[in-house]
Amino acid sequence: MDSENTITKPAAEEAAMAERTRCGCCYRPNVDILEQGDELLVRADVPGAKSDSIDIHFEDGTLEIRAEVPPRYEGREEFLLREYGVGDYYRTFQVSEAIDSGKISANYADGVLTLHLPKAEALKPRKIAVDAS
Amino acid sequence: MALGYRPRHPLHQLRDEMDRLLTGFFGPAAEGIMPAFRNQPAVNVWERDDVVMVEMEVPGVKSDQLDLSVAGAELSVRIERPDTVEEGTAYHRRERPVGPLTRVIHLPVEVDSNRVEAQLRDGVLTITLPKAESAKARKINVVGA
Numbered sequence: 451m452d453s454e455n456t457i458t459k460p461a462a463e464e465a466a467m468a469e470r471t472r473c474g475c476c477y478r479p480n481v482d483i484l485e486q487g488d489e490l491l492v493r494a495d496v497p498g499a500k501s502d503s504i505d506i507h508f509e510d511g512t513l514e515i516r517a518e519v520p521p522r523y524e525g526r527e528e529f530l531l532r533e534y535g536v537g538d539y540y541r542t543f544q545v546s547e548a549i550d551s552g553k554i555s556a557n558y559a560d561g562v563l564t565l566h567l568p569k570a571e572a573l574k575p576r577k578i579a580v581d582a583s
Numbered sequence: 584m585a586l587g588y589r590p591r592h593p594l595h596q597l598r599d600e601m602d603r604l605l606t607g608f609f610g611p612a613a614e615g616i617m618p619a620f621r622n623q624p625a626v627n628v629w630e631r632d633d634v635v636m637v638e639m640e641v642p643g644v645k646s647d648q649l650d651l652s653v654a655g656a657e658l659s660v661r662i663e664r665p666d667t668v669e670e671g672t673a674y675h676r677r678e679r680p681v682g683p684l685t686r687v688i689h690l691p692v693e694v695d696s697n698r699v700e701a702q703l704r705d706g707v708l709t710i711t712l713p714k715a716e717s718a719k720a721r722k723i724n725v726v727g728a
Contacts (some may be wrong), residue, residue, distance in 0.1 A: 455623045456623045456624075456625050457623060457624055457625055457680055457684075458625065459625065459640075480678040480679045480680075481676055481678055481679065482674065482676060482677050482678065482679050483674070483675040483676040484672045484673060484674045484675060485672065485673045485675065486672050490675075493643075493679065495640075495642040495643065495679055495706070496642065496706075497640040497641070497642040497705060497706030497707050498640065498705055498706065498707050499705060500705065522638070522707070523629075527629035527630075527631075527636075528629055528630050528631075529627065529628065529629045530628040530629060530630060530635075530691060531626055531627060531628040531688075532627050532628075532629075533625035533626055533627060534625040534627060534640065560642060560643055560644065560645065560703075560705065560706050561640070561641070561642030561643060561705050561706015561707065562642045562643040562706065
């Protein structure tokens with residue numbers, strides 16, 4: 451009962467993550483990435499996640515987002531329609547811009563994670579004085 | 584992605600399919616062009632003794648951007664996800680759906696529309712639809728002669 455018109459929830463491709471203690475599918479969150487002034491803004495849809503179970507890691511230009519989603523079903527439900535699964539989210543990005551990693555900030559509301567990645571300050575032009583000997 | 588599906592009456596299935604086709608051709612997809620052509624939010628529907636539960640993932644949607652209506656055995660959900668493009672922004676990736684999303688769900692039984700409850704938490708919408716009195720299973724006592 452799937453139609454091309456229904457919004458699907460893709461499974462995460464990257465399976466290389468720490469051993470999972472819970473079985474279940476891992477999903478790839480939909481994201482918007484935009485450039486706004488002197489920062490990159492990442493918005494990721496992670497419905498069902500709690501703010502304290504979201505893990506963001508930035509190292510060597512790799513941004514990793516992981517969000518744990520607690521199970522919502524008891525396993526006894528008689529499903530009439532089951533068009534999406536519930537599970538954790540995982541996605542990584544290679545960020546080409548130079549980012550000031552100390553100033554990355556994140557907030558979470560209504561199932562959307564917003565990340566602010568400020569660009570690193572460009573090296574300011576300097577005038578080099580020549581000493582006359 | 585249908586993980587499990589209990590077959591319903593073929594006529595209901597046909598009606599669902601027709602609804603999807605019509606929405607796809609003439610519905611919100613025609614209103615907006617970019618980027619969400621896929622405009623039907625996925626649903627999970629399950630049944631308990633006296634309620635039908637409907638769940639949808641609607642990240643970023645506030646309760647005033649949701650429009651629910653129930654008539655008989657039909658639930659319709661309309662979601663506004665406003666397009667928030669600010670001036671001077673360049674998108675590198677744009678995957679999150681925007682614009683109006685609608686879905687009509689045919690419930691297996693009539694529900695009591697006065698007692699329908701909806702809850703929105705962390706981007707997950709859960710709708711509890713109590714079955715109408717007439718649709719509830721009843722135990723019938725057999726009277727011996």
